[in-house]
Amino acid sequence: MQIFDYLQRYDYEQLLFCQDEASGLRAIIAIHDTTLGPALGGTRMWTYQTEEDAIIDALRLARGMTYKAAAAGLNLGGGKAVILGDPRKDKSEEMFRAFGRYIQGLNGRYITAEDVGTTVADMDMIHLETNYVTGVSPAFGSSGNPSPVTAYGVYRGMKAAAKVAYGTDNLSGKVVAVQGVGNVAYNLCRHLHEEGAHLIVTDINEENVNRAVNDFGAKAVGVHEIFSVECDIFAPCALGAIINDDTIPVIKAKVIAGAANNQLKEERHGDEIHQKGLIYAPDYVINAGGLINVADELHVYNRERAMKKVETIYDNITKVFEISARDNIASYKAADRMAEERIARLAKSQSTFLRDGKSVYSK
Numbered sequence: 001m002q003i004f005d006y007l008q009r010y011d012y013e014q015l016l017f018c019q020d021e022a023s024g025l026r027a028i029i030a031i032h033d034t035t036l037g038p039a040l041g042g043t044r045m046w047t048y049q050t051e052e053d054a055i056i057d058a059l060r061l062a063r064g065m066t067y068k069a070a071a072a073g074l075n076l077g078g079g080k081a082v083i084l085g086d087p088r089k090d091k092s093e094e095m096f097r098a099f100g101r102y103i104q105g106l107n108g109r110y111i112t113a114e115d116v117g118t119t120v121a122d123m124d125m126i127h128l129e130t131n132y133v134t135g136v137s138p139a140f141g142s143s144g145n146p147s148p149v150t151a152y153g154v155y156r157g158m159k160a161a162a163k164v165a166y167g168t169d170n171l172s173g174k175v176v177a178v179q180g181v182g183n184v185a186y187n188l189c190r191h192l193h194e195e196g197a198h199l200i201v202t203d204i205n206e207e208n209v210n211r212a213v214n215d216f217g218a219k220a221v222g223v224h225e226i227f228s229v230e231c232d233i234f235a236p237c238a239l240g241a242i243i244n245d246d247t248i249p250v251i252k253a254k255v256i257a258g259a260a261n262n263q264l265k266e267e268r269h270g271d272e273i274h275q276k277g278l279i280y281a282p283d284y285v286i287n288a289g290g291l292i293n294v295a296d297e298l299h300v301y302n303r304e305r306a307m308k309k310v311e312t313i314y315d316n317i318t319k320v321f322e323i324s325a326r327d328n329i330a331s332y333k334a335a336d337r338m339a340e341e342r343i344a345r346l347a348k349s350q351s352t353f354l355r356d357g358k359s360v361y362s363k
């Protein structure tokens, strides 16, 4: 991999490798763009097949965060971290503390939170070394686990997408196929179940499948079967790149709306589903609830204010489809346009010198 070529292609600012032999920490922090503010994005812990896979994941996720913050109307940049390791076996206090010290060393350019494989307890350990961490235990005045809020935002965004496809945002009676029923999707399933939707679920973790079956009467299917089941809405809530050459021909749903980051394997897949007439709610617009929630901590956390802003995801998804119809472009392109225009507009307004930089997030 030609790292500098990749950084240049998408205009990344910084890529940091963190190694601590004593604790076994091997982590990567990617900062994509801080035009709008400090880069905020979660830390993923995952057993990557290769180091290159970990680098690419960190970079792709960081860029997604730039767009997520911009599209959500937040004054934040995009960054993300990955820790190489098995979240079930390799965690320790010393590892998260070593990682926290690396974050502290960035002096606020990067602020972390939870992602796949990390928990509130992990954020609490990072918090022992740095204040540049969100999603910490509520006992510290923080907002805690962002997943239920992400789930609520996805639920609202799914309703907005359903309105475009079906003329109504009522999900009662709709069949929703959910891939991955972890932290976010379990809460999403609860909202859908309460509204009267029928659920089909899959997961590589049998316990998680059983929980959804028992609690919400979901029907369980195999991990490969989920793409081709008869359903109205497909909700990808596991990992990325699941809209690809293999899945597009078999997806039966008219709507794709889920929590996973980086759902399109390549941009051209977004064009293909658009041409097929599928209504795809762009991932970083629909799953911004967790980011909106943790971002509120930077102003002394207020849940009511945060939830009010999460409600705007419905309008943001609606706006994306309006731009898509107006300009006859795929929804992912419409979302990119919305985010890029905001960054460009604000970059211009920030061109005047201010001695201490931005005041918004300085503590």
Ligand SMILES: NC(=O)C1=CN([C@@H]2O[C@H](COP(=O)(O)OP(=O)(O)OC[C@H]3O[C@@H](n4cnc5c(N)ncnc54)[C@H](O)[C@@H]3O)[C@@H](O)[C@H]2O)C=CC1
Residues within 6 Å of the ligand: 114, 115, 116, 117, 146, 147, 148, 150, 179, 180, 181, 182, 183, 184, 185, 202, 203, 204, 205, 208, 223, 237, 238, 239, 240, 259, 260, 261, 287, 288, 290, 291
């Ligand atoms: N937690 C949050 O607040 C946010 C999460 N996201 C994204 O949403 C997605 C889900 O996040 P979480 O629920 O927090 O993670 P999680 O780790 O709790 O849940 C993911 C679930 O997917 C399952 N899974 C993994 N590979 C699978 C496969 N091939 N087939 C079926 N199931 C599979 C896992 O076993 C797990 O149950 C991720 O892509 C994450 O980046 C995005 C925004 C915020």
Ligand SMILES: CC(C)CC(=O)C(=O)O
Residues within 6 Å of the ligand: 040, 041, 042, 043, 068, 113, 114, 115, 135, 146, 261, 287, 288, 290, 291, 294
């Ligand atoms: C809670 C968020 C900051 C998690 C995140 O990194 C994301 O939205 O992908």
